[in-house]
Amino acid sequence: MDASGSGDKVPWGDVVLASVAAVSWAVVAMAGAAALGLHLLGADSAGSLGPMTAAAVVLAVGGSVTPTGDVSVFGLEGAQARTAIDITPLGVGLVGALFLAYFFLRSLRRAGPYISGTELAARAGGVATLFVATVGGLAWAGHDVITIDGAKLGLDLDKVPGLGGDGGGIEVPGLGDIGGLLPDRLGDLADAHASVGFSVNTADSLAGALFWVLGVLAISLLASRRAPLPRGALWQALRQAVRPAVSAVVAVLLVAVLAGYAAAAYAAIGDDHPKRIAGAALLGAPNGVWLGVPLGLFVPWDGEARGELAKLLPDPLDELLRVSANEPVTVGRLAELDGRVWLLAVATAVMMLSAGVLAAARTPAGGLTAAGFTGRCAVRLGVVTALALPLLVWLTDLSADASLSVLGFDAFGAGIELHGRVGMALLLGAAWGAAAGGVGALLVYGMGGGERAAAVRGAEGAAELPGPYRPAPPYRPSNDDTNPYLRPPPEIHGAPTVAGPMPPMPPPPPPPPRRASPPTPQDGPPPPGAPRNRP
Structure with a gap:
């Protein structure tokens, strides 16, 4: 695919790897935040931390968790024994959204200043498909059963009136002795083994995960000022009008x-x-x-x-x-x-x-x-x-x-x-x-x-990045009075390539006087090595 992103060829290998990286980092981050938060709250003391973490991640991405259990021993039957929670842990969801958006946008920037609509759809679809499949796996793992053992509730029945060795009852003004009812209930409570659990609704969770991941990808594209978009007037208007x-x-x-x-x-x-x-x-x-x-x-x-x-x-x-x-x-x-x-x-x-x-x-x-x-x-x-x-x-x-x-x-x-x-x-x-x-x-x-x-x-x-042959646009119009680089020195003429009027050339200095050569001797012997004149 060319650097401008005008081609329709999709690099499927890069799409798959980028989708795996984005979804993996997002799920790991959400699982870590959920597990740490539940541990700090002490929730793992009542059950296994793994299924709780999976259920919290599913809730964070728009899933649904249904509590189940058998608490009839505590006095409720059927629909009376219920616990229903409809709340989204946005702290877990926000962590996953940030990681997912970061790696998704990072993969888009490799396409250049523009990206084809086909490749953009392929990358978004790959991330969404893999994420929904991962949430399906978490929905399968996000169920657990917690057993409440009455013997571990810390009830000392010997110290309870009506159950201890004194055989005394409990007198309530206007009601009389209720010692026969209360000891029986406390005895049942001490011997109770109530099972309270939760399970993930798979269909609702998959639909919520799909909506969540598409929303995160759309918001990340709209909020990022550097992520490439396809060519066209509509995308150009989206870049300039909506993104800011x-x-x-x-x-x-x-x-x-x-x-x-x-x-x-x-x-x-x-x-x-x-x-x-x-x-x-x-x-x-x-x-x-x-x-x-x-x-x-x-x-x-x-x-x-x-x-x-x-x-x-x-x-x-x-x-x-x-x-x-x-x-x-x-x-x-x-x-x-x-x-x-x-x-x-x-x-x-x-x-x-x-x-x-x-x-x-x-x-x-x-x-x-x-x-x-x-x-x-x-x-x-x-x-x-x-x-x-x-x-x-x-x-x-x-x-x-x-x-x-x-x-x-x-x-x-x-x-x-x-x-x-x-x-x-x-x-x-x-x-x-x-x-x-x-x-x-x-x-x-x-x-x-x-x-x-x-x-x-x-x-x-215009997707024109500054460079040596394409300088960045100025922040404000240049001003000759305030820009020292636009004010020529006073000794330089205002013409762009011609200097000011040149002064006449000074006359060349006179040559130094030449020394007179010594007189040549007329008589006397010639210098050594010189031939003698024969008569």
Whole structure:
């Protein structure tokens, strides 16, 4: 295939090797992050770490895991004994997405400044096919059964009233002696062997993995400013109009996740259980950060929290959901409980302004006026944010429900429901993106960044890399008054190849006087070796 990427021949050997490398690194990275996070949380103490890791990876790429078990000994039958979790560990998924995108884009750059549509489709299809097949293998391995041994629960029945040697009962005011019921239940609990497990839904997991990998590849192509694309007006418009805004939004979201990791590290320093905080951050730091972004941009959420699972939510969100679950969760309502919540709105506004400045710096001005350049940046970033904000709401959707019965009644019924409003996210995303894009464009245009971006993006669009015979475009027009290389010295004439008026040549110096030769002797003998004159 030629360097310009205009040919249709596909290097299948390189496609296969690149697909294997991208998928392998992505799966290994996700498995490592999931295993480390579960270990720090102590989840491997209740079961095998391998199947748990496989199930976590499947969940991270959009799969589905169904809990199963036999807990009827604890007092629940059938549908009452259930545990349902619908949550995506975005920390694991983000690690895999970064590795997958990096190796995929790296393989594309070998094709040159352009790549044929056939080769691009072949490389993307190879990665998607291999990734879905790998997730199918993880779905086969992601099932396990955990046995809860009642004898290991630490119950000392000799110290329980009604079971010890004293034979005493338990008197409850208004109910009398319930010692006959409680000892029987505790005895059953001590002898119980309950099996609680989980299994991966293969069909749903394969469909979710296909959607996930195609989304990662599409976002990576749109966010990368150097990845080659096929020739054509549509691809050229995609390169110049879409990539600056998408790359800016992706960049600020990744920086927000890094800030979340930093906050988790700071919290772990002074906590009694730093391993748990580190494990939770590895698995779900992006969940909390990307949930806070729509919330800080005033997207309302609906939800409720009950039982022990409510303690997993940050304060004051847990308190708000416990008090009134019928009203939407907004920044204003949270600020009524803790005024520091307004800092979340300030932080997200600064994040959007940063995205606007970054997108404007990467958008070509194209000779537009300030108003035209501002409108261009506002429209492009508004469209991208209108699509990105509902995506964040969908990714951070949370649903967890657990029900377990002990001694014949519900010991705890815990659950969390938190769902953002997608329609409001779309409208607010468009408004925030347009405002941030417009303000960022005014700032960049005032500093002369529009012309610089136009020169740089024009060179990228034409795929003309600077070289010895193709210099890079200047950042700004040259100025003879400020550029010392364009100001000739005063003694040099302004003509390009002719020097100034030349002074007349000085006359040559007179030759030095010649010495007079000594007189020749007339008489006397000739010098030695000279022939004598004969008479």
